[in-house]
Each structure stands twice: as structure tokens, then as C-alpha cells.
Amino acid sequence: MEHRSRTTHPLENPPIERIVRPFQDFIHKEASGGIVLILAAVAALIWVNSPWEDSYHQLWETHLKIGAGSFLLDMSLEHWINDALIVVFFFVVGLEIKRSILVGELSTPRRAALPAIAAIGGMIVPALVYLSFNSLGSEGGRGWGIPMATDIAFALGVLALLGRRIPLSLKVFLSAFAIADDMGAVAVIAVFFTDEISWVNFGIAFGLLGVLLVANRLDVRNPLPYIAVGVLVWYYFLLSGVHTTVAGVLLASVVPIRVRLDADSFYNRARYLLDEFKRHDEDSNDMLPATIEQRAAVQALETECQHVESPLQRMEHAFLPWVAFLIMPIFGLANAGVSLDSGLGSASTSSVTVGVFVGLVVGKSIGVTLLAWLAVRTGVAVMPQGVNWRQMFGVALLGGIGFTVALFITSLAFADDALIADAKIGILAGSIVAGAGGWIVLRMTSSHN
Structure with missing residues (x-):
């Protein structure tokens, strides 16, 4: 039987793709979120430093009601951002x-040792530096947790600007160190910035987490149950008095990370389905959609792709752009506004400002480098x-970029404007x-690489 030869044409990008491609390329660059x-x-x-300063404060003080009946929440936009959006x-x-x-930079003791120890130094030393300017009993004493945090998006963004001058191992170290630092920041928030606990609501929240843990064990892979129950977990954490950011981390811990197909099985299944797609190629027309058999092969291949990727990986991939390009910019817009006319004069002599500044710049760099060296x-x-020690010190300095989490801890530590x-x-x-x-x-120490 003579088969029709099928003419193939090079794929041309449609006009809309040529328009959106620069934006897509920007989103996928490491430095873009920062x-x-x-x-x-x-x-x-x-x-804030314009004639429209009042409108800035009025916007974030605007109240928004969500829910109904006993589940009605009435909070200002600022609180919705700091108690809800930040949870994502x-x-x-x-x-x-x-x-x-489980599978990354901290998966073995040998891999985890250096970034974990460096993160401990990067939390303890900045806190001690801050407390050297503000005693625990003073009005500024509660801010000791502010210089402990590292903004991973900013730090990796600055590192990305140096391109190939930086060895990959240094980027991996910074990622692992910042993640370990985030773990410490969450622990500080949970332990030291929780005033009163409603144990009933706290128990309900943990009961719902238990339901999600059972779903994990049953290999429920659809993200919708985790999102739906996760909203309830957030709600009861909000009522419990324990800050809702802890709910976000605990919810992540019950998302399945197992895959249903290993690499070899996926490869064999994918080859079989692609062969099936090719086998029916002769029955299709260049200008018409794929045949029924080809569509079935494509749908089966999509299912296999889902089985070789864990729900955790899919959810991380889905949420990350929203966090980087919507949630965090909104958070920055709502929390970074400070009047420089009235603030700079008092800040220059404020022990809080000096403690935070020296803690981030000096405490972080010394703490990370010293503990790593030991x-x-x-x-x-x-x-x-x-990696050499000069590069390690450069990364330790980048650890002093404490923007996002530092601003967030500030909102928890102080009530005074x-x-x-x-x-x-x-x-x-x-x-x-x-x-x-x-x-x-890093630019000076890595220019010869």
C-alpha cells in the first residue's frame, strides 16, 4: 500500500506570540521578580513623598468584607495583604x-551542613547586633527579628546580574542558605510573635491539616482539595491568633511530592505514545486538526507527563509567577511606603534604624562568613x-538584603508608626x-573566571 507523503512546513510564530514573547522571556529571567x-x-x-501621600494611606486603610454570616471577615486592605496574600x-x-x-540542596547531611550552619550565623549575629543598640526591655527591643531575614528573590536576582562569572555551586549555596534562613524566620514568627492562642480554632486548623495528610497518603494528586481545605486552614489559623504565615508553610508540608512514574517508565510510555501518534500521521491532513487516534495519544501523553511530575512541583511552578509578579509587588507597594521628609531626621538618630541597618550589613555578612568558616x-x-572565601563573603553580604520578610516582621513587631x-x-x-x-x-572577585 502506497502511503501519502506528508509535507512539513516550518512553524511560524503567530503575531500574538511575537507580541507576548518579550514579556515571557522577562518573566523567566532570574532577576525579573526582584x-x-x-x-x-x-x-x-x-x-508617600508626593502631594498625594494621603491617598496612599487611605487606600490601604480601606476596608474589604469577604464572606457571609459567621464566616464574614472585615479587614483593611493592608491586613488582607499581610494576613492573606502573604500566606501564598x-x-x-x-x-x-x-x-x-527531600530531593534538593538540603537532602543529605553533607549538602545541608554548610548552608544550614551559615543560616544560623546569619540569624543569631544580626539579632545580637540589633540588641546591642536596642535592649529587650526597650520600646525597640521587639524588632530583634527584623535583620535576621534574607530576601531570596532579591539576593538571587543580584547574583543573576553577574551571569556566568559566578560558579553554579555558589548559586546553589545561596539558594540553600536562603531557604534555611526562611525556615528560621518562620520559626521566629510562630514562636515569638504569637500573643494569645485560641486552642479550639488552632485544633480545628490542625484537624484540617490532618485531613490533607490523609489525602496525601491516599495519593490524591488534584490540587483543588488542597487549595479548598487550605483556605479553611488559613481561616482558623487567623482566628487562633497564630500568624497565618505558619499555615502557609504547614500546608506546603502536606502536598504530595511522590511521582507515579519513574524516569524509565515515562520514557518507554512516551516513546510508545509518540510512535502511535506517528503511526496515524498518514491519515491526517496538514491543514486539519489531528486524527482521533492522534488526539488520544496526545491526551494520554499529557496524563503521563502529570504522573512523572509531583503535585508539589506542579503547584510550585503554577504559584511562583503569581507570587513573584503580583503578590510580592503588591506587598512591597503596601509596606515600603515611608515619608522621608519626616522620617530621615529621626531615623539618623534612631536606635531601631541603626540596629536594623548594622544588623543587615555587618551582622549578616560576619555571621554567615564566620559560621561557614568554622x-x-x-x-x-x-x-x-x-568557591573561594571572598566569594563566600560576597554572598554573605547579599544575605543582608532582607526586604520582604524584614518588612513583614516589622509589621508584627511594632504597633507604633x-x-x-x-x-x-x-x-x-x-x-x-x-x-x-x-x-x-562578587564582581571584583569573580571577574577572572
Whole structure:
């Protein structure tokens, strides 16, 4: 039987794809999320220091009601952002933590030792530096957790600007160190910034987490049950008094990470389905959709692709762009606004501003470098391949970019507007100096690579 030869034509990008491609390329660059967050923070500063300052505060103080009956929540936009939207960010952080511990940079003691120990130094030393300027009993004492945090998006964004000058092992170390640092920040929020606990609501929330754990064990892979029950977990955490960011991390811990197909099985199944697709190729026309058999093969292949990827990976991939390009910029716009006219004068002599600034720039760099050096010196850990100590110090400086989580801890630590403004100025100044300093050190030490 003579088969028809089928003419193939090179695929041409449709006009709409040529329009959106630059935006897609921008989204997939490592530095893009940090750039958008910077723009949001700059916009907040310009807005607050303009003649329209009142409109900035009025916007975030606007109340929004969601729900009905006994489930009605009435909060300001600022609270919706800091108690609800930020939970999605911490959910993604939780997914990254779980993946890193089970299959990633923190999956073995040898891999986890150096970034974990460095993160401990990067939390303890900045907190001690801050407390050297603000005693625990003082009005600014509650801000000791502010300089402990590292903004992973900003730090990796700055590192990405250096391109191939930076060894891959250094990027892996920074990612692992920042993830370990996030774990510490969540623990600090849970333990030290929870005032009163409603044990009934707390128990209901954990009961719902137990339901999701059972779903995990039953290999329920559809994300919808986890999202639907997760909203209820968030609601009862909100009522319990334990900050809802903890709910985000705990929800991530019950998302399945197992796959149904291993790599070899997927390869064999995919080859079979592609062969089936090719076998029916002679029955289709170039200008018409695929045949019934080909569509069946494509649908089966889509199912196999889902089985070779874990629900955790799919959810992390789905949520990450929304977090990077919508949630975090909104958070930055709502929280980075501080009046420089009235704030700079008091901030220059404020122990809170100085404590945060020195903690981020000096405490973070010394803490990370010192603990990492001790770990390597004593044989507990090994240096990443191709990394020298000057580069390690540069990465430690980047750890002082504490923008997002630092601003968030500020909102938990202080109720006084003046203290919040002082802390924000310290965060902004410290993050800028730490980021620029880290970039300069890494640029100088890596230019020969």
C-alpha cells in the first residue's frame, strides 16, 4: 500500500506570540521578580513623598468584607495583604523548603551542613547586633527579628546580574542558605510573635491539616482539595491568633511530592505514545486538526507527563509567577511606603534604624562568613566546588538584603508608626548597601573566571 507523503512546513510564530514573547522571556529571567519588587518599592516611596501621600494611606486603610454570616471577615486592605496574600508567598516558600529537604540542596547531611550552619550565623549575629543598640526591655527591643531575614528573590536576582562569572555551586549555596534562613524566620514568627492562642480554632486548623495528610497518603494528586481545605486552614489559623504565615508553610508540608512514574517508565510510555501518534500521521491532513487516534495519544501523553511530575512541583511552578509578579509587588507597594521628609531626621538618630541597618550589613555578612568558616575549618562541612572565601563573603553580604520578610516582621513587631517608619528606613538602606556591596565584591572577585 502506497502511503501519502506528508509535507512539513516550518512553524511560524503567530503575531500574538511575537507580541507576548518579550514579556515571557522577562518573566523567566532570574532577576525579573526582584526588579518588579524594586519598582513597586520605589513607587511606594515616590507616592508617600508626593502631594498625594494621603491617598496612599487611605487606600490601604480601606476596608474589604469577604464572606457571609459567621464566616464574614472585615479587614483593611493592608491586613488582607499581610494576613492573606502573604500566606501564598510563605506557601511557596514551604514548597521550596520541602523540595530542598527531600530531593534538593538540603537532602543529605553533607549538602545541608554548610548552608544550614551559615543560616544560623546569619540569624543569631544580626539579632545580637540589633540588641546591642536596642535592649529587650526597650520600646525597640521587639524588632530583634527584623535583620535576621534574607530576601531570596532579591539576593538571587543580584547574583543573576553577574551571569556566568559566578560558579553554579555558589548559586546553589545561596539558594540553600536562603531557604534555611526562611525556615528560621518562620520559626521566629510562630514562636515569638504569637500573643494569645485560641486552642479550639488552632485544633480545628490542625484537624484540617490532618485531613490533607490523609489525602496525601491516599495519593490524591488534584490540587483543588488542597487549595479548598487550605483556605479553611488559613481561616482558623487567623482566628487562633497564630500568624497565618505558619499555615502557609504547614500546608506546603502536606502536598504530595511522590511521582507515579519513574524516569524509565515515562520514557518507554512516551516513546510508545509518540510512535502511535506517528503511526496515524498518514491519515491526517496538514491543514486539519489531528486524527482521533492522534488526539488520544496526545491526551494520554499529557496524563503521563502529570504522573512523572509531583503535585508539589506542579503547584510550585503554577504559584511562583503569581507570587513573584503580583503578590510580592503588591506587598512591597503596601509596606515600603515611608515619608522621608519626616522620617530621615529621626531615623539618623534612631536606635531601631541603626540596629536594623548594622544588623543587615555587618551582622549578616560576619555571621554567615564566620559560621561557614568554622564549619569548614572543623570538618563539619566542605566548601562548594570552585568557591573561594571572598566569594563566600560576597554572598554573605547579599544575605543582608532582607526586604520582604524584614518588612513583614516589622509589621508584627511594632504597633507604633514612628518605630515602623524607623525600621523601614533601616531595611531599605541596609538592603541597598548590602546588595550593592555584595555585587561589587562578587564582581571584583569573580571577574577572572
